[in-house]
Amino acid sequence: MNNEEVQAIIGPQNSNQAKFVINLGEKAQIPIISFSATIPSLSQTQSRFFIRTGLDDSSQVKAITSIVKAYGWREVVLIYEDTEYGNGLIPYITDAFQQIDTRVPYRSxxxxxxxxxxxxxxxxxxxxxETRVFLVHMTASLGSKVFVHAKEAGMMSKGYAWITTAGLSTLLHPEIEEAKVAGSMEGVLGVRPYVPTSKVLEDFKLRWKRRKLPNIAKTMQSTSEINLFGLWAYDTIWALAKAVELVGLEVNYSSDVLKHKTNSKNTDEMLGITVSKAGPRLLQALLRTSFQGLSGKFQLINGHLQPAAYEIINVVRKNETVIRYCWAPNKEAFHDLVQISNASKPIWPGNTSTPPKGWVIPVTGKKLRIGVPVKAGFKEFVNIDWSRHTNEPKISGLSIDVFREVLKRIPFAVLYEFIPYMNSSTKEAAGTYDELIYQIKLKFSIYKSF
Incomplete structure (x- = not known):
């Protein structure tokens, strides 16, 4: 920093790096600009020289809770990595769930x-x-492994609901990932900041795709899709360039450093850190910088990028489908995704459009066993027919329809099986009602149906 006469630092990539570099920036009094360190605890209260040109993780909690609230899920299991990034969001999301009466029964x-x-x-x-709703807050490297193994374990099937936070939704693009990872994420919902379309953005994407990549294999070129963090990085460079022009700094292209036109440094001999005179002015210029960037409007509020709207994505056939914009910072009410007619209906794990109930009785090898009485009359209420091909009973009737309709309306799934109380001829009842009740008491332990 001293030798190169650094006047600003861009890109502490993760939160641990950012904390260390922020401390150096405070001593040197130069702006520390990060577009990818997203933990909410990093703020200007720690250092007035810290600037975040991306959104922090706490900005997405209302978008996530809007999904949970829309489908009436009362419990959500959190799955997150044991890092500062992973732990940083948890207090915010648990508080948000409490506000909508949703419990977190377990943290993985x-x-x-x-x-x-x-x-x-x-x-x-x-x-x-019992809970079948999972919120995954991880980096792409760990998150991709979790989904591959979840697929192998049968957890990407009907009845499960998976939601990913913005970090994973932004970095893990199924259409450019290897087939094994992409196939394991079918039916996943994710939230991520909304990037408005613009001619400038489309032109940039076109130039990005046409760029030459020397010394990079063709297999790597297909994975060169720019993501939101790349757009934030691009806008960050422009913001710093504009601030440099305002302050009157010169760019020494031969050494790739910023230099002030006059002697702009003092040396703190005790700490060995060179203190910048231009740094505070550059900081103020950055805080005042505003323009329309690739990712949307670039404007800093209290040293952070202004809040943005979020969109919900759905992984369908290894591609991402945008469901709709679910939350904007200037709107207090949540959108009800179930009731809005113009919202695309998500495809859930198991390739079903029926939303998971979010709760189920764990499979233990046994189901809820329901005794069905056999009567000669009143078949409109309960009727038992036998399939000639499979020799399996077909249970129908008003009472059965009411039972099944009740199951649809309870907030969890129940595995069940009907047991006709018949003798071996499958034509007559095996006993009286009292005997059927007794078999229920014994849980059909001494009775063999069919």
Whole structure:
């Protein structure tokens, strides 16, 4: 920093790096600009020289809760990585869930270095729980592994609901990932900041795709799609360039450093850190900078990028489908995704359009066993027919329809089977009503149906 006469630093990539560099920036009094360190605890209260040109993770919690509230889910299991990034969002999301009366019955914390065995062991534990709604807050490297193993464990099937936070939704693009990862995310919902379309953005994407990539294999060129963090990085460079012009700094292209036209440095001999005189002025210029960037309007509020609207995405056939914009910072009310007619209906795991109920009795090898009485008359209420091909009973009638309709309306799924109380001829009842009740008391332990 001293030798190169650094006047600003861009790109502490993660939160741990940002905290260290922020401390240096405070001592040197130069702007520290990050577009990818997203934990909410990083703010100008720690250092007035810290600027975040991306959105922090807490800005997405209302978008996430809008999904949970829309489908009436009362419990959500959190799955997140054991890093500062992973832990940083948890207090905000749990508080937001409490406000909509949604419980977090379990928190699944995974290390970034988790082995396949450790991931599968944790997923097996989740399979044994009643809750079937999972919120995943991880980086792409760990999140992609979790979804691959969840697919192998049968957890990407009907009845499950998976939601990813903005970090994973932004970085993990199924259409450009390897087939194994993309196929494991079918039916996943995600939230991410909305980027408005513009001619400038489309022109930039076109130039980006046409650019030459020397010394990079053709297989790598297909994965060069720019994501939201790339757009934020581009806008950050423009913002700094505009601020440099306002302050009157010169760019020394031969050494790629910023230099002030006059002697702009003092040396703190005790700390060994060179203190910048131009840094505070550059900071103020950055805070005042406003323009229409690739990612939308660039404007800083209290040292952070202004809040943006979020959109919901749905992974369908290895591609992303935008459901709709679910939350905007200037709107207090949530959109009801179930009732809005112009909203695209999500495809859920198991390739179904029926929303998961979010709760189920864990599969233990047994189902809820329901005794069905056999009567000669009143077949409109309960009727039992036998299939000639499969020799399986077909149960119908008003009472059966009412029972099934009730199951649809309760907030969790119940695995069940009907047991006709018949003798071996499948034509007559095996006993009286009292005997049927007694068999229910015994849980049909001594009765063999059919």
């Amino acid at each position: 914390v995974m290390s970034p270095s988790s082995s396949p065995y450790q991931i599968l062991k944790e997923l097996t534990k989740l399979m044994g729980m």
